[in-house]
Amino acid sequence: MRFNKYFQVAEMACKCGCGFGTKPGDIDERVVWIATCARIHFAAPVTITSACRCPSHNAKVGGAKASRHQPQGALNGASSALDIKVKGVAPAQVQAFLDELLAGRFGVGYGETFTHVDTRDTPARFDY
Numbered sequence: 253m254r255f256n257k258y259f260q261v262a263e264m265a266c267k268c269g270c271g272f273g274t275k276p277g278d279i280d281e282r283v284v285w286i287a288t289c290a291r292i293h294f295a296a297p298v299t300i301t302s303a304c305r306c307p308s309h310n311a312k313v314g315g316a317k318a319s320r321h322q323p324q325g326a327l328n329g330a331s332s333a334l335d336i337k338v339k340g341v342a343p344a345q346v347q348a349f350l351d352e353l354l355a356g357r358f359g360v361g362y363g364e365t366f367t368h369v370d371t372r373d374t375p376a377r378f379d380y
């Protein structure tokens with residue numbers, strides 16, 4: 253199953269194997285489309301480094317307690333966060349593109365190796 257020509261549903265699955273993220277409705281499709289915009293803009297492969305996380309896997313990988321990678325009640329249990337890596341592009345550069353694309357909405361942060369995006373209501377820009 254695919255969201256589009258660039259991303260498969262299976263790429264969003266929780267890495268612990270619990271099954272969270274294996275159905276299209278397990279992730280807020282807006283973040284998938286945001287990743288798709290990055291794919292098209294940079295014309296480079298985009299790797300999903302983290303998408304859906306069940307609470308126990310989130311704790312195991314040191315995610316924030318209220319991480320939006322976890323099931324969100326307001327979204328019928330879907331995750332609303334995605335971490336991406338664009339081949340050959342610095343995470344801060346990806347963040348700058350997403351900031352412009354999203355016109356001040358949502359959450360966008362970057363670390364050393366990835367850029368995080370989520371659909372939070374109160375906009376935030378940050379680095380890890």
Ligand SMILES: [Zn+2]
Pocket residue numbers: 266267268269270271272305306309
């Ligand atoms: Zn899991």
Ligand SMILES: [Zn+2]
Pocket residue numbers: 302321333334335368369
């Ligand atoms: Zn993240």
